[in-house]
Each structure stands twice: as C-alpha cells, then as structure tokens.
Amino acid sequence: MIMKDQPRDLIELTIPAKADYVGVVRLAISGIATRMGFSYDDIEDxxxxxxxxxxxxxxxxxxxxxxxxxxxxxxxxxxxxxxxxDQGYSFDVSAVEAKTGPINGRIPYHALRERGLGLYLMKSLMDRVEIKGDNGVVVTLTKYIRRDEVEADVDSPTETRSH
Structure with missing residues (x-):
C-alpha cells in the first residue's frame, strides 16, 4: 500500500544544458501530468x-x-x-525576489526577465516553489491534482429525470 506522503513513482530525465532540449522536458512533463489525471490548464501551467x-x-x-x-x-x-x-552557479533567491516588484509598462519587455519575472511566473503557476542554491541550484515545483468537485453519482447535464 502506498502512503499519501510517499511517491508512487520516480521518473528522472537528464538533458544537456542547452535551450534545444527544453522542449523535450515540456513533452515529458505533459505526458506524465496527463497520465496522472491533471486538467488541461494545469498541464499547461x-x-x-x-x-x-x-x-x-x-x-x-x-x-x-x-x-x-x-x-x-x-x-x-x-x-x-x-x-x-543543475550543478552550475548559484544565486541569491531573496535578491532576485527583491528586484521583481510590480511590473511597470515603461520597462522594456526584454528587461523583465532580468527582474525575476520567471520566478514570479513559477510561483503564480505552481502550488509551491522551493529554491535551494549551495552547489548549483535545485528548484522544486509542486502542483496538486484538482479532482472534479462533483460527485460521481450526480446526473450529467445530458441525463434528465422524470418527476
């Protein structure tokens, strides 16, 4: 029996640190999330x-x-x-968060990424984001599955009852 706080499965993927391979990771995450039962919107997030x-x-x-x-x-x-x-250069998370601030329409789009927009985006889309940086950086993203709130025995919109 699998406990709720124990992973059912672990899937690992290692890619070269090249932009060309980020799409491969996106595809893998999409497949995993679909198999787990995430909604379309949550998969996109x-x-x-x-x-x-x-x-x-x-x-x-x-x-x-x-x-x-x-x-x-x-x-x-x-x-x-x-x-x-990654095992690359670490960074000070609090310093990046401090630079994020509100988005200002006068700032050029290309400058937004340098202000921590990516970190803000991750935190907006995930239920939890943890970042640790000692020798390299570990970003942990957590997303909970949101099951239908409607009970299984409730009539579907296409079914009607005679009263």
Whole structure:
C-alpha cells in the first residue's frame, strides 16, 4: 500500500544544458501530468513553469560553459513534485525576489526577465516553489491534482429525470 506522503513513482530525465532540449522536458512533463489525471490548464501551467526553470538553468547556471540539467518527477497520489537540478552557479533567491516588484509598462519587455519575472511566473503557476542554491541550484515545483468537485453519482447535464 502506498502512503499519501510517499511517491508512487520516480521518473528522472537528464538533458544537456542547452535551450534545444527544453522542449523535450515540456513533452515529458505533459505526458506524465496527463497520465496522472491533471486538467488541461494545469498541464499547461506545469509545462510553462518547468520550461522557465530549465531555461533559467540553461542561461544562468552554466553561463554558456555547458553542463547537465536533471529533472526528477516524484509522482504522488495527490500531486506532482518536479525537481530541476543543475550543478552550475548559484544565486541569491531573496535578491532576485527583491528586484521583481510590480511590473511597470515603461520597462522594456526584454528587461523583465532580468527582474525575476520567471520566478514570479513559477510561483503564480505552481502550488509551491522551493529554491535551494549551495552547489548549483535545485528548484522544486509542486502542483496538486484538482479532482472534479462533483460527485460521481450526480446526473450529467445530458441525463434528465422524470418527476
């Protein structure tokens, strides 16, 4: 019997730290989330948040020097936890968060990424985001499965009862 706090399965993927492979990760996350029963909107949120975390690792962790990014997906009964792990340069999360601030229409779009927009985006799309950076960076993204709130024995809209 699997406990609710124990992962049912672990899926690991390692990619070169190159932008060309971020799409592969998005496809894998989409497949995993679909199999787990996530809604379309939640799958899109997962793909976007994971792509942002991987893109950050590609551009900031290795600074063009090459390396690898590991993606570990822990599948729980009620959630998906995804760790994006690099062994590149670490950063001060609180300093990036402090720069994020409100989005100002006068700031050029290309400058928004440098202000921590990716971190803000991940936090907006996920239920929980944890970032640890000692030797490299580990970003943990958690998304809970939202099951239908309607009970299974409730009539569907196409079924009617005679009263």
């Amino acid at each position: 997962l793909k976007l948040a994971v792509a942002e975390a991987c893109t950050n690792a590609v551009h900031h962790a290795y600074r063009g020097e090459g390396g690898e990014i590991s993606i570990c997906c822990n599948l729980y009964v009620d959630r998906l936890e995804i760790e994006i792990i």
